[in-house]
């Protein structure tokens with residue numbers, strides 16, 4: 236491949252006829268979100284990654300916050316974290332590449348322990364996951380003896396190992412209601428805990444974790460947009476603070492938000508979740524309008540997840556070529572951390 240010239244981070248390449256033939260049909264699907272000039276950088280990677288994926292019997296799972304080139308160019312399955320966990324459990328591939336963050340890759344490894352699970356960038360963490368340790372959970376259990384622990388899937392394997400049942404944003408209320416307990420310790424997202432508490436009679440003991448992306452949305456700015464756009468609907472992920480959720484017409488997991496915008500009779504939406512999801516919303520409903528909810532700094536830039544963005548085509552190709560970096564956990568930890576995930580799937 237010949238590099239013709241470089242502007243900013245983009246290398247403009249001479250795409251061979253073969254690459255063009257294979258990748259043009261993919262580009263047609265996303266030409267309204269990815270400029271053609273950017274595509275020339277992605278296409279050679281997409282071509283190579285897809286070839287390598289077949290050769291190695293690998294599957295690429297992508298979270299709903301991934302870029303259009305990952306989502307449409309190379310992923311085999313894209314969804315919210317619940318569906319990614321289910322897919323990881325049933326795949327017949329030898330290698331799982333997780334285009335998401337570390338807890339998603341760990342979950343995939345727990346669901347499919349015999350498979351190699353690759354994460355393109357091991358520093359793709361999550362502010363919720365890093366807010367709590369297994370030791371913190373052990374202390375809480377001593378403080379509230381006999382109270383069951385429900386942990387959000389956005390946690391490390393150490394935390395899962397101390398947990399009775401995991402949950403995701405798609406099933407949190409259902410799982411808490413199914414615990415048959417008047418009190419539940421719900422970790423680590425304080426805002427999701429408050430949302431669950433508002434939907435159930437169960438007393439919730441929460442932890443002070445937050446998502447550094449969803450806690451940034453500003454309700455005054457959002458309401459200002461609403462005032463100027465009659466009929467616009469606010470949609471929000473339950474990791475948002477109460478003052479955002481209070482105004483939302485629809486609250487749900489990333490997949491639920493996508494479905495809502497596709498099926499709703501409304502033609503415009505303020506989106507209070509990570510804005511990379513909007514390319515899919517536009518693809519499913521091209522005639523509708525989507526406005527990113529503004530953050531506390533008055534802009535929309537704080538709402539991008541810095542961890543999800545670490546997955547790039549270059550890193551993806553590198554990890555598939557070299558089978559690294561891969562997820563490793565010792566077998567004792569894996570056995571304990573898997574149990575609450577299995578229980579969650581049984582109860583969902």
Ligand code: 13P
Nearest residue numbers: 315316317403404488489
């Ligand atoms: P979903 O389970 O709704 O996809 O959310 C995962 C996440 O990390 C949202 O910030």
Ligand code: SF4
Nearest residue numbers: 361362446447448540
């Ligand atoms: Fe974690 Fe928030 Fe990023 Fe989701 S958006 S991965 S909860 S930091």
